[in-house]
Amino acid sequence: MAEPAILLWLLTIAVTDACTRRIPNAMVWPGFCAVAVVAVAQPAVGLAAAAAATPYLLTFTVGWCGGGDVKLAFACGGLALRWDTAMIMVACASLVALMIALVSIGRRGSTGGHAHAPALVGALIVVSDLA
Structure with missing residues (x-):
């Protein structure tokens, strides 16, 4: 029963980071504390x-x-439930982030930094059964 709420929370963080390139503490601390x-x-x-x-x-x-990325990674790692699944999640998210960075090299208006929460949340959904 908690999965839809967790998924909504994660997607809200991902969209917020994608739009603002920031993860507000008020959004990430509840998940961090719950995992702790x-x-x-x-x-x-x-x-x-x-x-x-x-x-x-x-x-x-x-x-x-x-x-915010550190705190979100902690929460997502806890949601992955196993250390090996968490490491696969991090590797997948890093690979996606690298591909995004490579595609955007040389694009007009590219500032060099990219939101990482969408990649991390997407990787968690892929490696876990939250979807």
Whole structure:
């Protein structure tokens, strides 16, 4: 019963990021906190969340993504439920983001940065059973 609400939440974040290139804390913290609470009872969820968030945290430290991406990756990793599924999700999202960046090279008006939430949410939907 929660899947439609989670899917709506994720799609709202993806659209917001695509339109504004920002993920507001008010949108992402509820999912982040929910995953953190579930991880106390189900350590596999915490491991999946940490596995997904770690690459984003590393890229955040060098300025290649924003803090919202890190928090969203943590929440999406927890929703993936398993660390290996979370890593496949991150790899798929990164591949999609790379393809978008390559296609937009040289386009007039391209600013170089792209919203990553749509790729991450799409990858989660593909690797999980949220759809």
